[in-house]
Amino acid sequence: MPEFLLGMALVLLLTMSAGLVRVVIGPTPADRMMAAQLLGTSGMAVLLLLGLALEVPALLDVALIFALLAAVSVAAFTRRRAGEDQA
Numbered sequence: 252m253p254e255f256l257l258g259m260a261l262v263l264l265l266t267m268s269a270g271l272v273r274v275v276i277g278p279t280p281a282d283r284m285m286a287a288q289l290l291g292t293s294g295m296a297v298l299l300l301l302g303l304a305l306e307v308p309a310l311l312d313v314a315l316i317f318a319l320l321a322a323v324s325v326a327a328f329t330r331r332r333a334g335e336d337q338a
Contacts, residue, residue, distance in 0.1 A: 256304035260297045267293045284328045291321035 270293065273286035295317045302310030 253304040256300045260300040260304070263293045263297045263300070267297075284325070288321060288325060291317060291324070295321070 267290055270286045270289040274283050274290065277283035277286055295314045298310045298314035298317065302308065302314065
């Protein structure tokens with residue numbers, strides 16, 4: 252079972268590398284933000300999988316912190332974009 256979890260973590264790391272390309276060359280700031288969200292969500296999933304596969308419960312806590320930071324970053328981005336649209 253740990254081999255399967257590690258394999259899935261590797262697949263998620265590959266999707267994160269594709270998302271990193273979009274962060275760098277994204278045509279609009281919204282595309283870049285969505286790619287950054289992909290990185291945050293995938294990173295959280297990788298940490299959860301590694302925590303289960305390696306039996307390290309601290310990784311589950313780190314994944315929860317990443318989830319909170321991702322939610323705050325989206326709220327900050329949308330608030331900033333709304334302020335630019337009004338100006």
